Each structure stands twice: as C-alpha cells, then as structure tokens.
Amino acid sequence: MKSRRYFIFIMLVVAMLQPVNVFATQSSSMQLQCPVCNNSLSARELMSTNNFGGVDTDFMQRPMGASPILIRPATCLKCGFSGYIDDFSDKAKENMPATFTKAILQENALKPAVELASFTDQIDMPAWAKYDLIAQVRKLENSPAGDIAHQYLCAAWSIRIEAFLSMPEEDLKKMTEFMDAKFADRFKSRDKNASVTNVEIAFDALKMSEKAEPQDARSALIGAMFLFHRYGENPNALKAMQLLAPLLASETAKVTEEALKKGIYQEQHFQKLAVENFKTAIATETNAEMKARFCYLTGEIYRRLGDLKEARAWFEQVRAIKERPAFLDEMIVEVEKRMTASE
Numbered sequence: 001m002k003s004r005r006y007f008i009f010i011m012l013v014v015a016m017l018q019p020v021n022v023f024a025t026q027s028s029s030m031q032l033q034c035p036v037c038n039n040s041l042s043a044r045e046l047m048s049t050n051n052f053g054g055v056d057t058d059f060m061q062r063p064m065g066a067s068p069i070l071i072r073p074a075t076c077l078k079c080g081f082s083g084y085i086d087d088f089s090d091k092a093k094e095n096m097p098a099t100f101t102k103a104i105l106q107e108n109a110l111k112p113a114v115e116l117a118s119f120t121d122q123i124d125m126p127a128w129a130k131y132d133l134i135a136q137v138r139k140l141e142n143s144p145a146g147d148i149a150h151q152y153l154c155a156a157w158s159i160r161i162e163a164f165l166s167m168p169e170e171d172l173k174k175m176t177e178f179m180d181a182k183f184a185d186r187f188k189s190r191d192k193n194a195s196v197t198n199v200e201i202a203f204d205a206l207k208m209s210e211k212a213e214p215q216d217a218r219s220a221l222i223g224a225m226f227l228f229h230r231y232g233e234n235p236n237a238l239k240a241m242q243l244l245a246p247l248l249a250s251e252t253a254k255v256t257e258e259a260l261k262k263g264i265y266q267e268q269h270f271q272k273l274a275v276e277n278f279k280t281a282i283a284t285e286t287n288a289e290m291k292a293r294f295c296y297l298t299g300e301i302y303r304r305l306g307d308l309k310e311a312r313a314w315f316e317q318v319r320a321i322k323e324r325p326a327f328l329d330e331m332i333v334e335v336e337k338r339m340t341a342s343e
Contacts, residue, residue: 025049025065032085034076035093036101041122043074045085054195056231057335058300060157062195067161069154073130075122080110082133103140110136126162128270131155135273146285146294149277153297156270160232163263167256171222171248178219179205195231196334202227203341206240218247225260234264235306236342271301292324300335308339 027044034041046068053062060069075082081104086092103109114129122130135151180187183201202224209220221244228237241260245253278298285291299314315332318324 025063025068025071027066027071030085032074032088034079034081035088035096036081036104037076037079039076039078041074041076043085043088044071044123046071052194054193054197056195057331057338058153058157058232058297058304060160060232069157069161070127073127073134073154075112075116075125075130075133077116077119077122077125079104080112080116080133082110082130082137084134087137100140109140127158128155128266131158132270144281145277146281146290149274149281149294149297152270152274152277153301156232156267156274159263159267159270160230163229163267165226165229165256165259165263167222168252171218171252174215175219175222175226178216179223182208182220198227199231199233199338202231202233202236202240203338206236206243209243214247218244221247229260229263232267232304233338234267234304238264239342268305271305275301275305288321288323289325292318292321292328295321296328296331300331303335303339308343311335311339 026047026049028047030043030045032041032043033039049061049065049068050063051061052064055061072084073082074084074088083092110133112129113132114125116125119125131151131154135148135155138148138151179201182205186197186201189197205220205224205227209217209224212220221240225237225240225244228234228240237260241257245257248256275298278294278301282291282294282298285294295314295317299311299318302308302314303311315336318328318332
C-alpha cells in the first residue's frame with residue numbers, strides 16, 4: 001500500500017489546479033430497472049463535473065474528483081444490458097423491439113468481458129467492461145458507427161484513468177522529490193491546458209535523463225514513464241521503460257514492464273476497435289464538421305498506437321475539409337509537436 005501512497009502523491013503533484021472541493025465532480029445514488037429483464041440495479045447519477053485537470057488530445061476530459069467517464073455507464077448484472085441512465089428509462093423500454101430483448105435473453109447476444117456473477121453491485125464492475133457491453137448493445141440497435149466508436153474510446157479512456165504501476169517505495173519517493181524540484185511551478189501553472197503541460201513535462205524529463213547522474217536519470221525516467229502512461233502517450237511510456245530497465249533491479253524492471261505492457265495492451269485493444277468504427281462512420285458521414293472530428297480522432301488514435309505515418313495521412317484529410325472546426329488545427333499542431341519529439 002505504501003507504493004500506492006507515493007503514486008497518489010505524485011498524482012497530486014501533477015494535479016496542477018487545486019480549486020475548492022465545491023467544484024469537484026458530484027454524483028448521487030439512484031435505482032434503475034433493467035428494461036430487458038426488469039432486474040433492479042444501483043447506479044450513480046452525475047450531478048456536476050469540471051475539466052480542471054485539462055483535456056487530452058483525444059478529447060478525454062480530466063476533472064477534479066471522480067471522473068464522469070467511470071460514473072456514467074451502468075450494466076445489469078443479470079442479463080448484461082448496458083447503457084446510460086436514459087437507456088434504463090420507461091420510455092426506452094417502451095421503444096425496445098421484441099427482437100432486441102429476445103437477442104439478449106434467449107440468444108445470449110451480449111458477451112461480457114468479465115464474469116457478471118462475480119460482482120454483487122454493478123458499480124464495482126470495471127467501467128471499460130461496461131463500455132464494451134454498451135458498444136455491443138449499440139450494435140444490436142444498429143446505431144451509427146460513430147456512436148459505437150465513442151463507446152470503445154470511452155473504454156480506452158477508462159483504462160487510462162485507472163492505470164497504476166507499482167514500484168519500490170524508495171524509487172517513488174525520489175521520483176516525486178525530483179519531479180517536484182524540477183517542475184513544481186509548471187505543475188501548478190493555470191496558463192495552459194493541464195494535460196498538455198504534463199505531457200510536455202514528461203518529454204522534458206525524458207530528455208533530462210540523457211545527461212543526468214544515474215540516480216537523477218532513474219527518477220526522471222520513472223517520472224516520464226508515469227506521466228506518459230497516465231496521459232495515454234504509450235509508445236513514449238515504453239521508450240522511457242526501455243531506458244529505465246537497466247537502471248532498476250532486474251526483478252523490479254521485469255514486474256514494472258509487464259504491468260505497463262498489460263495496461264497498454266488493454267487500452268490499445270479498444271483504441272483499435274474505435275478506429276475501425278470511426279473509419280466506417282467517416283465513409284457515410286455527410287456533416288463536414290463531424291467528419292473532420294472523426295478524421296482527427298482516427299489520426300490521433302493511430303498516433304497513440306505508434307503509427308505516425310497513418311496519423312499524418314489522417315491529419316491531412318482533416319486539413320482538406322474546409323468546414324473543419326478551428327480548434328482541430330490547434331490540436332493537430334500540438335500532436336505534431338509530440339510526433340516530432342517522439343522520432
């Protein structure tokens with residue numbers, strides 16, 4: 001538990017903004033009834049949230065307090081039906097075709113990634129598994145591919161939010177001291193998107209490690225790896241891990257690398273599913289602004305998967321759409337800087 005305590009400490013260091021708790025994400029308990037099997041389940045209703053922690057370049061918002069991404073989805077542990085609060089309403093039940101309920105109840109159309117019976121309360125079920133089921137529900141409903149892609153992207157975000165790497169307490173202590181000494185002012189700055197700032201710090205820590213003394217290099221690389229992984233910059237997290245491994249005890253390096261790769265594999269699994277569906281959505285989307293957003297997200301996910309060539313090709317498609325939102329140009333400039341720094 002001590003390693004988690006130091007992990008939480010460094011995350012507090014990178015929680016650049018410290019507004020009062022009244023602005024933190026708030027939710028309340030509520031009961032839902034499954035529209036498919038009538039099972040009762042407890043859920044959380046989002047009351048308020050914020051983006052004080054910044055916004056990642058794939059549009060994941062980071063609040064102070066609990067993430068709405070982990071709160072919003074709900075799953076019936078009896079039949080697997082999954083969705084958001086409105087999907088469990090009386091109106092949703094009235095509009096539900098008999099063929100849909102039959103597919104779930106009689107044909108076992110839903111394939112949970114976890115054992116539903118192992119949970120006594122759906123709130124305890126991992127959010128990524130709920131989003132995976134929501135995507136399956138959306139497919140049964142013949143929902144637009146863009147909607148399905150969003151569910152898979154939310155699954156990837158859920159894994160990113162809950163990413164945790166355990167390391168020896170002494171290493172984490174020295175890492176937090178090093179990162180605080182080098183970057184305290186930037187961690188606390190409110191002048192910029194906090195997510196962007198932290199990724200920049202990760203790149204700077206990675207560069208510092210090249211000329212630092214062994215202990216500082218070790219701390220810088222641990223800090224860089226944690227930040228890259230926390231913000232979904234996984235190819236760079238792996239790069240930091242590769243540089244860090246020779247500086248760690250062999251068993252520590254092995255355990256840390258295995259945990260890192262496992263988390264990255266899970267996140268990238270859902271990113272790949274999101275890309276497949278974004279491509280389908282792009283092929284039929286008639287709204288130019290929405291098409292530009294889908295093209296951008298496709299390129300950005302490819303970048304996060306480490307395929308920079310494919311990413312650049314999709315970003316050029318965004319620039320070719322005249323009606324694209326102006327903010328996408330700013331996002332592309334930011335991620336292109338990261339691509340250059342990664343090469």
